[in-house]
Amino acid sequence: MSDSRFETFETAWCPGCGNFNILDSLKNALDELALDPHDVLMVGGIGQAAKLPQYISANSFSGLHGRAVPPAAAAKIVNPALTVIINSGDGDSYGEGGNHFIHNIRRNVDIAHFIHDNQVYGLTKGQASPTADKGSVTPVQVEGSLNIPFNPVLMAIAAGAGFVARGFSGRPEHLKELMKQAIRFKGYALVDILQPCVSFNKVNTFAWYSQRVYELDKEYDRGDRAAAMLKSMEFGDRIPIGVLYQEEQPTFHEQHEVLKNGQILAGRKNDPELVRELMLEMV
Amino acid sequence: MSDSRFETFETAWCPGCGNFNILDSLKNALDELALDPHDVLMVGGIGQAAKLPQYISANSFSGLHGRAVPPAAAAKIVNPALTVIINSGDGDSYGEGGNHFIHNIRRNVDIAHFIHDNQVYGLTKGQASPTADKGSVTPVQVEGSLNIPFNPVLMAIAAGAGFVARGFSGRPEHLKELMKQAIRFKGYALVDILQPCVSFNKVNTFAWYSQRVYELDKEYDRGDRAAAMLKSMEFGDRIPIGVLYQEEQPTFHEQHEVLKNGQILAGRKNDPELVRELMLEMV
Amino acid sequence: MYNLLVGGAAGQGVDTAVNTLEALLKAAGCGVFTVRDLMSRIRGGHNFSLVRFGEETPRSHSERLDGIIALNEETIALHRDKLKPEGFILCDESVKTDDSRAIPLKLQGIAKLLGSGRAAGSVAVGAALRLFSTPIDGARRVFEKSLKPGLVEMNVKALEAGYRAVEPRFERVGGSHAGEMILTGNKALALGALAAGLQFYAAYPMSPSTSILEYLASVSLKMGIAVEQAEDEIAAVNMAIGASFTGARAMTGTSGGGFSLKVEALGLSGMAEVPLVLVDVQRPGPVTGLPTRTEQSDLKFMISASQGEFPRMVIALRHHEDAYRQTIRAFNLAEKYQIPVILLSDQYLADGTATMPVPDPAKAEIYAPEDVPAEGGYARYRFTESGISPRKFPGTRDGFVSADSDEHDEYGKIIEDSETRIRMMNKRMGKLELLKRELEEPQLLGDERPEVLLIGWGSLYGPLEEAVRLLNAEGKARYGALVFGDVWPLPDRLLREKAAGARALIHVEQNYTGQLAQLIREQTGIRTDAGILKYDGRQLSGEEIVRRLREEGY
Amino acid sequence: MYNLLVGGAAGQGVDTAVNTLEALLKAAGCGVFTVRDLMSRIRGGHNFSLVRFGEETPRSHSERLDGIIALNEETIALHRDKLKPEGFILCDESVKTDDSRAIPLKLQGIAKLLGSGRAAGSVAVGAALRLFSTPIDGARRVFEKSLKPGLVEMNVKALEAGYRAVEPRFERVGGSHAGEMILTGNKALALGALAAGLQFYAAYPMSPSTSILEYLASVSLKMGIAVEQAEDEIAAVNMAIGASFTGARAMTGTSGGGFSLKVEALGLSGMAEVPLVLVDVQRPGPVTGLPTRTEQSDLKFMISASQGEFPRMVIALRHHEDAYRQTIRAFNLAEKYQIPVILLSDQYLADGTATMPVPDPAKAEIYAPEDVPAEGGYARYRFTESGISPRKFPGTRDGFVSADSDEHDEYGKIIEDSETRIRMMNKRMGKLELLKRELEEPQLLGDERPEVLLIGWGSLYGPLEEAVRLLNAEGKARYGALVFGDVWPLPDRLLREKAAGARALIHVEQNYTGQLAQLIREQTGIRTDAGILKYDGRQLSGEEIVRRLREEGY
């Protein structure tokens, strides 16, 4: 798209990395949603994926490893006029940041969370991430990973998320559509994105995924939570991509007595008269 | 039981608290399992529940708030001859400690995790814990909790736990049996225990629970993961207690190349000859 | 000034009795100061409060009691040795004691007659007030504020019954404090935050900081602000940073253990230049320590927490008015210099109540940076002459706003080159120099030209004030005390000046190692001659300072 | 001594070339020292290594290059100004350069002929070794160790082709290092841990500490130990504590950001008296900073991290042999005093390789406490004359073993009373005094009676050693350097002695604020006269220290 309002910049990613398509899909999604870059806040933690916010012309918050979600949620809380999008890694989001992942689903602030799931810690050179398959051999998991793989989509649905999807970096058009839906969705929206890491993950490659992924079709009922959980457990010879579960529920803002009327806290001051009233209650 | 090998001590709990029955059930369970107190390691974080390890004659580790599971898992890793049991609160285990909860299920070390679920932070005087019902009013959640309640049993099954049960402090005999099963189970075993807090939770009382809980019967197939997830979502007018899901899977020790043969690391020294060999590899 | 102790088991109503006492003493014009000695449990154990009152608002407790209200027998056993010969012990008639100072009353009997044994405390409070010749006119209003409607009448009657049961014994004291507030240190801090424009507070419960969270939550609807209980302290601080980055004045509070978990994000605030106010309400450590007691042992931790080097400010709160004022100042300094500012409080101040004049929140100065137009594209980390980069918030049309935890260029993009790194480090660290111009010297108490100079910080203000008053009253030497509020960067003008004139310097701290004394040595080369330290979770009183100073030979 | 730079983009084979060079230089008897300058990315960017070699093992890099192996053009542009006039640049013939020192070779051409362009580095290495008159006899063995079997032959041939392509130019240097190890600082540390009996290591990946985790994991099966990648750093440290409590020698390692997350548990180790070795491999902060570069800015953080007060020890690692030896010592001190011991390393040392004699692990002394019988029931926190409570592990029949983060009594049960609190604090803090008897004085380099005394710590050992050598060679004054290993508690005997005799004291540190100098002032009152500081992520060289000392007028 030549008339894009979003620029992208030179990256520090390896040639052939799955991250490039994700950046493209995101740019296209944002364009098609006709968002003004000035109203977009991109948030990342630390990692290869988490560098994405640095590579697109929008506001950006590059915080701490594992801690992308709390500042993102808070940013949205204080300024709901912003479109807040997190791009970060699987290690960042499910490993170091696992507690925020779970509890921000419960908080249901209206943000989109895009996780580049390459099953490794890319930036630190290839150790197993929580989503690594059992038996994955890495420089640390020398005898193969022993842990039960973390299933992000199942966990998200179990935790109560209202929008849970899986995308694939090798299907950028499909991914773009998922991103658009996630951004539009009112509430916390997760897209776990299968992202080949060409440098450190020699198993889950583009080819490996391409042979396995299939798109959920129109028949699939994304509103059935129990069925969605079952579907989420499918990860092997066949891997479904698309929106696994979607169900609107009251967002944080909609339920919050202060925020429900569109209160913007950013830049706001307190009325000294109200403070005085509080003081007088203590007299 | 008068010939118990386990003593219990004076507590700092409020009269009428649901914790007392849990302590009793545990003591009876340990006795019936004929465990030697010297081989039992009780681990807790910080909170009212987490004081339990101080109240029973066994080895004890009272660590940090939210951090009961990592030292417990490590203790078992280095000395599998110990029976390692965690008693801690819902805030401790699912709130501050949420990340360890998720990832230690994946690790599947053979420990039993008993969570006193009173839906509040008791020791800090009654704020909502992750399991608090929507709308719970507390000194912090003044307009009622907005968050989607954390469903520990569903989350545990989704994360891959092999033994997931719910007990009720008001059914101490039943609870004792659950505890025995959990301790015997090979792998990480969770018992979420409904525990009325008489000081701060005026809604989820003994009476409230007694009207709602029912025991899963023999018909119930605890081996069906999908059905177990569905059953786990039942929490309202009727609340099932019992073992919701059980399925043995390889434990950490069974899979670990070093530990699988019963290696005890505690008290062990390294063979200098092996170290020398490593050095010579660098020559 | 009088000192009254109210004691009983947790859950027995010590707090209710104390609240009533405080309110009625204040209504009678007294300045009031209460410290709370709590056990880390919900019911049982032994809790007590020391209520001190007089013409002026006291700033510390005293060990010499004029009276004891004993809601159980244990209270008498534990505290009678501190009761003056002419003091009294109010207790239920059922309590067995051979203490001749005891005034056994039908506390329970009267209360039960009125409907509930829970009103026994009110009977005792009524009696105590009568002993101190203090009127109880405002009683109904007081109970209406604090109790459920159904309980008001009963407690008024209980109070009156107690009042009638004894005769006045002490001369009435009073002053002009009736129109003042009475509040805890945590509430004073919270009010300061609100006056400063707080829009976002995130925290995880932890004693003794929890009441900041609870108070702010309770007024959030009225004030129209967001108060969020986070899933853990790491989330709390990162949320506060996110909120501040987006343009809301934000704060996060906790105690030492929670602060330990915020250490990494403290550095983020410094590196990303996102203003942040952090509160650490100290309690005795290490780790869980004594959760409901007091200590001043996090000073050096606050100054050097987090990897790498970045500018920060640490302000210790000395008393209630200071808590209010310094909190406002903290927000302004955080915003002006785009740094983290740490407010260091402790349980003694946080849970202690005091009377305090109602400040005018409209007069609270709120720092408002000039809106500098972005020249040639907005750069969040622009190198400027002032050393400060103009802040804008996401949503501005002037350009894009970024925050970055990696070393970065003016636009917030990751860099690795030596030159940019050095310039950015110099820019950030240069703010420490700017900060030095903002420093407030410590407060000098007592003699203007002290021969013996006591040095302390934070909530030892009150005990030190009392100590130098007692010492100077003896007239043996000239005593003074310097009580630090700003502790990092450390102001040193007054210290150098007074130290030069003093024959002995003595640090007085609630910790084991004398942390302020160490800091002073590091920053100024000045050495203290002796130290009075306490680390058992109980605050030094003025009297104990005097006693121990004597023991040390000063 | 010679200095050779090997540079190229990440992924271009700089590391492979350097490994081959190092191995063949060592085989020829040279002592070798390499520092790595890496970018925080996997491919692309510019990485280079400085390989220094000579008769003795160098302990630092030098800025004056004898040769450059340029795997791309950028390398020449970036580094040619440091090349001596008589130096050489080995590059591919396709590279355009007007530098007369360039020796263009068919690096790519030869490699491709042999089967793969990836062998180009080996061609260059062969040529470089010939220029330094160094034999390449061991080449096959070297490649057999480092490469897949299929690639060995090709690389041997490539190396030989390069060797033949040029003529010797420099006099051969060599020594007796052929039988030594060559390893990174992180590996030296890991070997120390293994020699000390490490049974359990838990960590979360973080540069530049990750290679400790990876190395230990790679040998875990052979050694029969548990190496666990934790879900986060908080889990890592709490696992290590749990393992140690249960009786296994345990360690956890990370860099500053991860350490920030371990701060609370550091206090747990102190309070619960569970021995723990923690490694902090420093990199430039604050927060994410410059992830793959070097700095010494966590010193004060390490000393005061965590709420409250408890004994700890902090040891800075100075060089490879020191890393091995001090790690063993750290385990022993941690166990003897039941405290946390922090090993402070940095990227310069951690990623840098050096030759080092093979130590005898059987001679590593392992502290083994006497097995004290439990008198009258085992009490984990028994008050004893020595100040240390005998440790036992869960599973013992002597009684129950407990650990407690709350203040506790001898049996580890929660207490709140003043008396027990004070005794327990005194018992724990008393260990700091005991520790002082264990302290090692800093190492004195250069003149025994220096007029100008440089003061540094950790990995500046090498650059300082070089600096004083260069300075004393000039003969204008007597120069010495004190390089601290033990930094907390701070040993001060030698410092006081040498400082008293020196006319100028200058601290040399890789940070902005001169943290050691501050600590010295706090602990001893001794002030330095000037400081040489660097905080751009690049290590000072001996030459730069000399140059900057001159600029400062010393």
Ligand SMILES: Cc1ncc(C[n+]2csc(CCOP(=O)(O)OP(=O)(O)O)c2C)c(N)n1
């Ligand atoms: C507190 C902390 N711990 C560890 C690190 C080191 N670290 C940087 S990126 C990373 C892993 C990144 O993995 P992931 O989130 O999956 O992103 P990827 O690089 O694979 O895209 C780690 C462990 C850090 N920066 N901070």
Ligand SMILES: Cc1ncc(C[n+]2csc(CCOP(=O)(O)OP(=O)(O)O)c2C)c(N)n1
């Ligand atoms: C790091 C840290 N944060 C907070 C606290 C304060 N704290 C102590 S107990 C507790 C909550 C306990 O709740 P829960 O785990 O549910 O146990 P309960 O008291 O309800 O049994 C909290 C927040 C702490 N001790 N440490």
Ligand code: SF4
């Ligand atoms: S390391 Fe992997 S994830 Fe990172 S940029 Fe390279 S290919 Fe992509």
Ligand code: SF4
């Ligand atoms: S506060 Fe609640 S959970 Fe704690 S002891 Fe009292 S009743 Fe039990």
Ligand SMILES: [Mg+2]
């Ligand atoms: Mg990843």
Ligand SMILES: [Mg+2]
């Ligand atoms: Mg609870």
